Amino acid sequence: MRYDLAIVGSGAAAFAAAITARDAGASVVLVERGSIGGTCANTGCVPSKALLAAAAARHDAASSRFPGIVTQAGPVGVAALAAGTGELVAGMRAGKYVDLAADYGWEIIAGTARFAGGADAPVLQVRPGGGAMSVEAGHYLVATGAAPWIPPIPGLEQAGYLTSDTAMELTELPESLLVIGGNATGLELAQLFARLGTRVTIAETLDRLAPYGEPEVSAAIEDVFESEGIGTLTAADVVSVRRDGQARSAVIKTAGEPEREVAYGQVLVAAGRRPVTAGLNLAAAGVETAGRGEVLTDECQRTANPRIWAAGDVTGGPQFVYVAAAQGSAAAANALAGAGRAVDYAALPRVTFTSPAMASAGLTEAELLRTGVACDCRVLPVSAVPRAVVDRDTRGVIKLVAEAGTGRVRGVHAVAGGAGEMITAACYAIQAGMTVTDLAQAWAPYLTVSEGLRLAAQAFGRDVSRLSCCAA
Ligand SMILES: Cc1cc2nc3c(=O)[nH]c(=O)nc-3n(C[C@H](O)[C@H](O)[C@H](O)COP(=O)(O)OP(=O)(O)OC[C@H]3O[C@@H](n4cnc5c(N)ncnc54)[C@H](O)[C@@H]3O)c2cc1C
Numbered sequence: 001m002r003y004d005l006a007i008v009g010s011g012a013a014a015f016a017a018a019i020t021a022r023d024a025g026a027s028v029v030l031v032e033r034g035s036i037g038g039t040c041a042n043t044g045c046v047p048s049k050a051l052l053a054a055a056a057a058r059h060d061a062a063s064s065r066f067p068g069i070v071t072q073a074g075p076v077g078v079a080a081l082a083a084g085t086g087e088l089v090a091g092m093r094a095g096k097y098v099d100l101a102a103d104y105g106w107e108i109i110a111g112t113a114r115f116a117g118g119a120d121a122p123v124l125q126v127r128p129g130g131g132a133m134s135v136e137a138g139h140y141l142v143a144t145g146a147a148p149w150i151p152p153i154p155g156l157e158q159a160g161y162l163t164s165d166t167a168m169e170l171t172e173l174p175e176s177l178l179v180i181g182g183n184a185t186g187l188e189l190a191q192l193f194a195r196l197g198t199r200v201t202i203a204e205t206l207d208r209l210a211p212y213g214e215p216e217v218s219a220a221i222e223d224v225f226e227s228e229g230i231g232t233l234t235a236a237d238v239v240s241v242r243r244d245g246q247a248r249s250a251v252i253k254t255a256g257e258p259e260r261e262v263a264y265g266q267v268l269v270a271a272g273r274r275p276v277t278a279g280l281n282l283a284a285a286g287v288e289t290a291g292r293g294e295v296l297t298d299e300c301q302r303t304a305n306p307r308i309w310a311a312g313d314v315t316g317g318p319q320f321v322y323v324a325a326a327q328g329s330a331a332a333a334n335a336l337a338g339a340g341r342a343v344d345y346a347a348l349p350r351v352t353f354t355s356p357a358m359a360s361a362g363l364t365e366a367e368l369l370r371t372g373v374a375c376d377c378r379v380l381p382v383s384a385v386p387r388a389v390v391d392r393d394t395r396g397v398i399k400l401v402a403e404a405g406t407g408r409v410r411g412v413h414a415v416a417g418g419a420g421e422m423i424t425a426a427c428y429a430i431q432a433g434m435t436v437t438d439l440a441q442a443w444a445p446y447l448t449v450s451e452g453l454r455l456a457a458q459a460f461g462r463d464v465s466r467l468s469c470c471a472a
Contacts (some may be wrong), residue, residue, distance in 0.1 A: 003027045004336060006276060008113045008139035008280070010242050011038020012321045013312030013328035014098060015145035020332035028106035029135055031113040031126050032469045034456040036098040039145055039313070040321040043165045046092055047186055049353055050085045051168055051219050053194035056355050057229075076196045079171040097163035109135070111275070114279055119286025119305055126178055139201050139307050139335040142287070142295055143328060144280065146313035151180070151238075159243035162268040164189060169234040174265035178250055180238055182209040186270030187221065191354050193268075194230045201231035201262070203238050203252055210352070216379050220360055220397045220415035241267055275314045292316060299342040301331035309335050318348060320379050347430035351420040356382070359419035362411035362430040365401050374404035376436075380456040382416045387449050393417050398456045400436065407435040407460075418449035437459050 005021045007014045010032035018028045035042045062073035101108055111128030113135070124135040124462055146164040150156065162170070164185050175198065179190045182204030194200040202225070204211065208218035209225070209232060225232055235255035242249050242261075247265045275293040282289055286305035288296045294316025301309045309331040312324030326343045333339035352358040369374045382388045382396035396419070401411035412426035439457035444450055 001027075003029045003107075003135070003137040005029075005139050005141060005332060006135050007031070007141040007143055008124065009038060009141075009143035009312070009314075010036045010097070010108065011145050011312060011324060012040055013314075013324035013331075014038070015100070015142065015147075016325035016328035017141050017143065017311060017332040018101070019104055020329045021336055022104040022106055024333075024336055026336050028330075029109060029137070030101070030106060031111060031124065031135065033110070034111040034227055035093065036101070036108065038094045040324075041093050041097055042089060043168070045321055046089050047085050047168045048164070048185075048192070050088050051081070052188060052192050052353050052355070054081055054085075055192045059195040059355075062257040068097075076173060078173050078196070078460070082169060082171055085168070097243070109133075112279070113227070113306075114437060115140075115281045115285035115287075116198075118284060122285045122305065122307060138307060141301070141335070142277075142280065142282070142308065142310040142314055143312045143324070144276040144314045145324075146275050146319060148269060149272045150269055151189060151271050153180075153238050153366045154240040156241045156267070156269070157240045161241075161266065162266055164268075164270060167193075167268050174209050174262070175199065176265045177201070177268055178238075178248075178262070178264040178266075179268045179270055181270035181272065182206075182234070183211065183270070183272070184350075185273075186227060186268075187225075187352055187354050187358075189228055189268060189270060189298065191225070191228070194228055198265075199229075199231075200353060201233065201264070203233045203236040203250075205235070205237055207235045207255075209234065210358060211362055213350075213358070214399055216399050217358055217360070217413050217415050220395065221354065223356065224356060224415065236316055256286050273313065273319060275316055277314060300334045300340060301327055306471065318345070318350070320348075320350065347427040349423045349427050351423060353420065356415050356417040357419040358391065358413065358415050359423035359426075360413040361423050361426045363401055364410070364411055364413065365399075368401055368403070368410050373410075376402045376404040376407065376460070378402075378458050378459045380452065382414075383453065384455060384459075385416070385449065385452040387447050387451065388417060390447065391417060398452045400439075400453075400456045400460075402436045403442050403461075407437055409434055409439060409457075411438060412453065412456075414452070416449055422450045422453060425453055429453070 007030045021028045058073045061071045064071045067165035111126040113124045116125040117123035177200045179186045179202045182202045201224045210218045237253045239251040253259045277293040288304040295310035311327035330341040349361045380398045383394035396415035397412045398414040434459045444454040
């Protein structure tokens with residue numbers, strides 16, 4: 001049988017593409033060599049957020065913020081926690097992915113796919129188990145995702161290491177953990193393990209945690225981690241790793257200081273994820289890739305071969321499940337109906353699920369300045385947000401990035417309890433082209449974190465300490 005669309009992978013990009021294609025009446029086949037649902041459902045978003053919620057519950061029990069409320073936290077049953085998370089993942093995988101495929105009516109082949117047949121007549125060769133079969137389609141979608149990148153640190157392979165794929169499956173807590181990498185995944189996992197009781201140190205090569213976002217956000221999250229006893233080494237290179245029995249040690253060079261060797265029970269590598277393209281035979285199929293293996297596409301997700309499309313983490317873009325889904329859906333609509341759809345990233349939200357969470361949408365101050373537009377930016381301490389005050393957690397900041405002159409809001413960046421929820425409103429404000437004045441005058445319910453957006457907008461030209469829900 002020849003299909004309208006054949007998809008390699010079964011993550012968010014693949015599923016969104018398959019749904020769009022089936023809605024248009026097209027025949028679809030999907031090839032997956034691992035677990036249905038891909039990274040987000042199996043080893044990414046779902047287990048990490050489930051475990052972070054559990055760790056937050058323990059942290060709150062161990063450190064009650066409220067007068068008169070006495071709580072305490074006992075030891076963690078890691079095996080039970082891992083088993084419970086596994087059950088949750090299996091349930092969501094069945095409900096959100098496996099059953100969905102059956103409802104929409106597309107075929108899933110279990111096996112590893114690679115292109116054959118050359119650029120003019122591409123075909124997929126699939127190896128399910130020991131056998132081999134060919135899959136032919138009018139169009140193909142590469143949605144093979146990304147995998148942890150392991151930096152070439154001497155001794156690391158021999159010493160052994162964890163990644164986000166394996167760390168969340170541990171059934172025993174390491175007594176101490178060195179996390180290599182201080183961006184989203186490293187930060188989430190560092191706080192997760194610290195809150196479960198592990199002594200954690202993060203080593204980040206660049207000069208601040210969350211190094212690609214706003215400096216104010218980095219400073220705020222560094223304060224949060226310090227307040228929770230998480231060690232932070234910035235401008236720090238892990239020079240080598242060594243294992244002696246169960247003990248591991250790392251030689252770390254921090255800017256301006258001599259090298260030092262520190263012992264750790266486990267090392268977790270969270271140094272970014274790189275596109276999975278090895279073995280796909282893309283060059284023979286006329287598909288171009290770049291230096292990190294990312295598949296090159298135009299803005300409509302079409303590769304250099306007009307019959308082959310790519311979407312999701314494999315394209316090297318922002319690694320979020322909703323980006324993968326938006327790209328996958330656009331790719332299918334463009335391939336099958338010539339829709340000419342391009343994904344709009346102007347108000348793209350990003351959330352790192354630490355607590356308080358780091359969330360942002362739109363441009364940073366530096367990005368706005370690079371477009372040649374002057375910035376009128378304001379930073380509001382979360383201590384000025386009444387919700388945070390009554391919650392007795394005033395850690396964090398909210399930063400508004402607005403165009404000087406027009407006052408148009410181009411970016412919002414926050415560290416705040418509930419920042420992940422607040423950021424959707426920021427996306428809408430950016431998307432709608434709202435100005436700071438619009439935001440300052442918009443409704444925001446009192447004693448919500450989202451009110452922080454309105455208060456931050458009101459902070460333009462005012463004394464922050466005198467902001468009030470009654471000011472309009
Ligand atoms: C720890 C962690 C936490 C995260 N948390 C969040 C979050 O909270 N929110 C968020 O938006 N994003 C989060 N992400 C990112 C998100 O998971 C990814 O952006 C998203 O899953 C990418 O989807 P995808 O469809 O591009 O690829 P994937 O979901 O990775 O799917 C690719 C699939 O292709 C299969 N495959 C690869 N090669 C072949 C082949 N040759 N043949 C057959 N099959 C193949 C793989 O087995 C895999 O199942 C997180 C990621 C991690 C690692």
